[in-house]
Amino acid sequence: MTKRKMFIRMITASLTRRRSRMLVALLAIAVGATILSGLVTIYYDVPRQMGAQFRNYGANMIFTSAESDKDFSRDNIEEAAAVISSGDMVGMTPYRYETVRIHEQPIVAAGMDVEGAKITSPYWHVEGEWPSSPNEALVGEEVAALLGLSTGDTFNALYTPREDEETEEDVLNMGVDMTVSGILNTGGSEEEYVYMSMEDLESIVGGDPRFDLVELSVSASQEKLTSYVDTISGGDFGVSAKLVKRVTQSESTVLTKLQALVFLVTAVVLILTMICVATTMTAVVTERRKEIGLRKALGASDKSIIKEFMGEGLLLGGIGGIIGAVLGFLLAQFVSTRVFSSSIAFQPLILPATIIISILVTGISCFLPVRSAIEVDPALVLKGE
Amino acid sequence: MFFRMIKGAFTRQWKKMLMIALTIALGASLATAMLNVMMDVGDKVNQELKTYGANINVVPKTSSVVDNLYEVEEGEDANTAYLLESELGNIKTIFWAFNIVDFAPFISTSAELSSGEEVKINGTWFNHHMDLPTGESLDTGIQNLRTWWDVTDGSWLNEQQAGSENSVMVGSVLAERAGIKAGDTINVNAGGKDYSLTVAGIYSSGDDADEQIYGIMDMVQEMADKDGYLSNIEVSAITTPDNELVIKAAKDPGSLTISQYETWYCTAYVSSICYQIQEVITDSVASPVRQVADSEGAILEKTELLMLLITVLSLVGSALGITNLVTASVMERSNEIGLLKAVGARDSAISGLVLTEIVITGIFGAVIGYFAGFGFAQIIGHTVFGSAIEMKPFVIPIVAVLVVIVTLAGSIPAIRMLLRLRPAEVLHGR
């Protein structure tokens, strides 16, 4: 039998035949590693997950025509929007504003992409339904109060052409009958408008499709947003992009703080957990002082004793680390689904890092008590109780 | 004798006891820090979210918006369409006054620049000092409500500085177009009178305000001939995320039962704060700014839940760790327990002895841990939020109960296991 075989035999014997003690140690390491990998995974995913929550504030970027009196087309918008990576793009809604006459009152009507608006304006409270079929409109609360409209009512919308505009007679005189699908409540100026699908607005107004502005909700860091804006405005898209400062600035302030919070909490928890693992390992090793004394009396060199104990410790650290890394990911996944109702991004680097750190921590917390134990005179350890 | 033995254990085995105490102290400090941070995180994050600006907008019952839509001429029937400036202080007298962080009144009118361009000029508070009916005083205004404004030239208008009566701040787009710089004097005509205004600063806001001018309340009221009247008030309040009760209350507070009503009224929901503001401001409608209020709710809820889960998990983790160590250290004492059994000690006497030792150690560790945790919480508070974390007194019993449960859970199974051993086996080291 080679020395190495005996070495492995001793370590496996120690791990398998001292089962309860080893389980105690393994449990400590695995718990530590679980917390490590779980919290670090959460820490890395917080900006992304929280960023998604911040999209509740709605659009953080707007597109307008590069030249103020020139319209821009859907092609312009789509080309410009392609600059933003699809992973960052949360939603995009083009708007067109026209003044129409309803019950002889001049009211601003907005044509929009209904599905897009649900995403870029998640804070809109709609009493009733969003427009889903042609000739349905969402009426702002102020307008509804002014015109005495409620859900289900119909109204006639007539286009008031600008003075210099030429419009076909029938559009001017007939108007279009619209049904109120819901009342919009936002607490802001949106309540002063009537919203409908782009097609409906076009049928009221007539003429070619055009857009006034596009609202975009982009989930990205402040720097990335700025670079998108610069690329789009600087490029030849015929589009001028601007950040909604109120949203982006505040988001980056709050998000930075939140991330710092999770970072510090993670750091504190980790330090304490590591110390806990270390004390448990120390207790487990200190218990075996007598055995160390015996091995010394049998003529083991300090080096070989350290080697054996470290072999055991590192093996435990490795096993605990692997268990912890896997459990930690599941734990992070659990937290993520509970808090953010979305699954967490797997960070491949955390897996090996957890295993290495748990091996290091276990190794160090094994090494120190072993080293102090081998300094003791073997005769003293063996004689006394 | 019992106490002598315990004393003996502490004097002779102080190193081991110290290690247990240290580990319990670590666990207790973790629990203290995490629980305190968790309980305060809502308020702290809420404060941070105030950077999004006001979450409540107060307008007159007959809204100014309607005036605009009707294109009613200014000055007509002013009493019903405006709020009273004299009632502003009442906002800080409502039940949730403490939660009102900032507020600012607004009034606007149009003015003509010397170039002939028509601009919107808003009167507001910048850093207004006001003495409240309660005897307190406060400084509030848009300097806190427009945190996203970038003052690109000059500085924020300081209301408290003498001679600031005719100062204004000009939006960056307008300033660029009209060639206005900080320190310039501009002449405007409003309400048929000429004013000469000093530009204190140029701001960039990224919205319509970039095309407007902001000045002191009194001056704009004079321009608009609306002395003592306001068009709206923006209020920034710390609120609790909405729930079912709120949805019911939002429709009609009258539909609630008395106890529901009390819960609702005495909780800082945005709707109850709005309701209370309406009670103190004549003919007003206070409504939540959905963009801010809803998002705040969502973010707060997520942050609190996240912190709660992290806290629970780290507590479970450290509890397991400590239980483990206590088990390991009790098992280590098999010899001593065997000996006690050999000399005829009853099981209950042995358990009592070991448990007393462990619990005394635990209490000792917990006290140290509590203060260490206090320190950790303050480090987190100051580093992240730049303010102290409020120490909740009921964290103390929670931590105490946790420590007792954890130490008992760690020692009882180990003691039971050791008691089952026959003394001879233990003493012969088998």
Added chain:
Amino acid sequence: MSLLELKNITKRYGNLKALDNVNLKVEQGEWVAIMGPSGSGKSTLMNIIGCMDKPTEGEVLLDGADIAKVSDKELTAIRRDKIGLVFQQFHLVNYLTALENVMVSQYYHSIPDEEEALMALERVGLKDRAKHLPSQLSGGEQQRVCIARALINHPEIILADEPTGNLDEANENIVLDIFRQLHKEGATLVVVTHDPEVGEIAERLIILEHGVIKSETKSSAADDAVIK
């Protein structure tokens, strides 16, 4: 030249003199017993002979080399190569089988050899208990494993500290029979004991009192016992 020679050994612990100018020679193949009451310096003497401690003054010559002067590391190496230790409390590694406990000694000495370890166990009559853990063995059996472990590397001296102290009479006799057998085969035995019966069967009995050798008697009981 003697196998082991202690010249003017003094060992002090602070002000206390545990050994005071002790001179002792052990020849190859001798069986020496060291007796004395508690506190007589027995254990200290044994630690010095067993290369686990060094004297404050004097020379310890083992195979002609002075171990009082070497470093701790070298002392460990000498202990490994030349001394086989048997303890009163057996001191077996409790998670290793009897066979593995013997092999641990081989492992530190040179190369583990299962066959040889099994033969050593056979010699102490425990071949069929090789796969048992210490907790499954009786006290006598544990002590025999301990002896097998001491023998395995063919040490110059087998040093036993109260080898029968924790054993009943039957087991004591088994252990003493093994010693007799070893002595017959030419092993050098040093036995520290306070049991006169164990002391008297040795070739030479040294009585220690207050750190000084009080008396030295030769007997032939050991050989007689084997013959009988």
